[in-house]
Amino acid sequence: MGSVPGVAILGAGIFTTSQYLPILSKQSSTAPILKAIWSRSKDAAENAASLVAKFFPDVVAKWGEDGLIQILEDSSIHAVAIVLPAQVQLEYVQRALKSGKHVLQEKPIGPTLSDVRDVLSYHSGMGSQAPVWAVAENYRFEPGLIEAARLVKSIGDMMSFEVIVELPMNSSNPYYSSAWRRDVGFKGGFVLDGGVHFVAGLRLITGCEVTQVSAIARHVDPLLPSPDNVSALLQLENECAGVLVMSYSCTARKVSWRVLGSKGTVEAVRDQKDGSHGYLVTFYPLGGTVLSKFFPFSGVENELKAFVGDVSQIVYEGKTAEDADKRSNVIEAYHDVAVIEAMLKSSNNKGFPVHVDRYEKEI
Structure with missing residues (x-):
C-alpha cells in the first residue's frame, strides 16, 4: 500500500455520508486509505466512521479542536477532503495547507470573492512546494x-x-x-x-x-x-x-x-x-x-479519483501541484x-x- 495516500475527511454531513463514503467503500481496494473522519460533533464523526468501518477497519472518528489538530499533525495523512459549510471552509483550507496537507474542498470555493482572494494569496505565497488545493466541482x-x-x-x-x-x-x-x-x-x-x-x-x-x-x-x-x-x-x-x-x-x-x-x-x-x-x-x-x-x-467519483491520483503522484513520484488536474484548479472554482x-x-x-x-x- 506504499503508493496509496492516507486521507481524512473533515465533515460528516449529508454529502459525506451519501456520496464520499459510498464511493470510497465501493472502491476500497483501490481507494486511498481512509484514516479518519472528523466533525465538530462526536456523534456525527462516530456515526460516519461506523458506516465505513467494514471497508476501512482502521478508520477513526475525531472531533472538536483536539481531533482536528491530531489529524493535521499526523504524517500518515497526506490529504484532507473538506466537506463543511461554505462559510467556514476557507478557514480549514488554510489550516490544512499550512500543515502541509493536500486539500480537496467542496464547492462553492467561498461565500465571497474577497474571502477567496485572501487564501489564494496565502497559497500562492507557498511557492513551488505548495500542496494541491483542489475544489470539487463534479460537473x-x-x-x-x-x-x-x-x-x-x-x-x-x-x-x-x-x-x-x-x-x-x-x-x-x-x-x-x-x-x-x-x-x-x-x-x-x-x-x-x-x-x-x-x-x-x-x-x-x-x-x-x-x-x-x-x-x-x-x-x-x-x-x-x-x-x-x-x-x-x-x-x-x-x-x-x-x-x-x-x-x-x-x-x-x-x-x-x-x-x-x-x-x-x-x-x-x-x-x-x-x-x-x-x-x-x-x-x-x-x-x-x-x-x-x-x-x-459519475462526476463525483471521477473527481475523487483524479485528486487521489494527483496526491499519489506528488507523494510517491515527485510530481508537484502544478501537475494536478486543472479541472479542479481553484482558479476555475473562483470564476464560477x-x-x-x-x-x-x-x-x-x-x-x-x-x-x-x-x-x-x-x-
Missing part, C-alpha cells in the same frame, strides 16, 4: 458534459446559448433544511451554492469565459432563502450572448444547456435511463442525422463564483450590466 468531470463540450467544437460560429435550471427545493430534498444555506450571512443561498454547478457546466461546454452579466433576482418562496429565482443575460469572451434562468421555487424539474451554432446545435439535458440518472446529449447537425447518447452521472456574484450585484443595481471579476495570477 467538470461529468462524461455527458465533456461530450457536449467536444461536440460544440463542430457547430461553427456560436450564435447563442441557454441554460435552464428548474430545481424545486422543498421538504422532499435532503438539503432543504440545511442551516448554513439559509444563514443570512451567506448571500445567495441555493442560487450561489447550486448556481456554481450550472456556471461550471456552461464554461465547460462553451469553452469560454463569461465576461459580463445583466440579471434580475427575485425572492418568491418565503420558505426559501433569498433569492430563489434569477434570470440573466450573459456575454461570453467570444461575444456570443445567451441566457441563464434558474429557479428553486418552481414545481417542474429540468436542467439543460443548449448551444446554437451556424453548423448545428448541441443540447445536454438531465435525464434518466434504466434507473440511472445522467445526461442525454443530443447533436443536431446542419443537414445531418440527429445523434443522441445517454451518459450516467465570480459569475454568480456578478449576477447578484447586477440585480442589486436593477439589472445594470456588471463585468465578471477575473483572477489572473496563476498559482
Whole structure:
C-alpha cells in the first residue's frame, strides 16, 4: 500500500455520508486509505466512521479542536477532503495547507470573492512546494458534459446559448433544511451554492469565459432563502450572448444547456435511463442525422479519483501541484463564483450590466 495516500475527511454531513463514503467503500481496494473522519460533533464523526468501518477497519472518528489538530499533525495523512459549510471552509483550507496537507474542498470555493482572494494569496505565497488545493466541482468531470463540450467544437460560429435550471427545493430534498444555506450571512443561498454547478457546466461546454452579466433576482418562496429565482443575460469572451434562468421555487424539474451554432446545435439535458440518472446529449447537425447518447452521472467519483491520483503522484513520484488536474484548479472554482456574484450585484443595481471579476495570477 506504499503508493496509496492516507486521507481524512473533515465533515460528516449529508454529502459525506451519501456520496464520499459510498464511493470510497465501493472502491476500497483501490481507494486511498481512509484514516479518519472528523466533525465538530462526536456523534456525527462516530456515526460516519461506523458506516465505513467494514471497508476501512482502521478508520477513526475525531472531533472538536483536539481531533482536528491530531489529524493535521499526523504524517500518515497526506490529504484532507473538506466537506463543511461554505462559510467556514476557507478557514480549514488554510489550516490544512499550512500543515502541509493536500486539500480537496467542496464547492462553492467561498461565500465571497474577497474571502477567496485572501487564501489564494496565502497559497500562492507557498511557492513551488505548495500542496494541491483542489475544489470539487463534479460537473467538470461529468462524461455527458465533456461530450457536449467536444461536440460544440463542430457547430461553427456560436450564435447563442441557454441554460435552464428548474430545481424545486422543498421538504422532499435532503438539503432543504440545511442551516448554513439559509444563514443570512451567506448571500445567495441555493442560487450561489447550486448556481456554481450550472456556471461550471456552461464554461465547460462553451469553452469560454463569461465576461459580463445583466440579471434580475427575485425572492418568491418565503420558505426559501433569498433569492430563489434569477434570470440573466450573459456575454461570453467570444461575444456570443445567451441566457441563464434558474429557479428553486418552481414545481417542474429540468436542467439543460443548449448551444446554437451556424453548423448545428448541441443540447445536454438531465435525464434518466434504466434507473440511472445522467445526461442525454443530443447533436443536431446542419443537414445531418440527429445523434443522441445517454451518459450516467459519475462526476463525483471521477473527481475523487483524479485528486487521489494527483496526491499519489506528488507523494510517491515527485510530481508537484502544478501537475494536478486543472479541472479542479481553484482558479476555475473562483470564476464560477465570480459569475454568480456578478449576477447578484447586477440585480442589486436593477439589472445594470456588471463585468465578471477575473483572477489572473496563476498559482
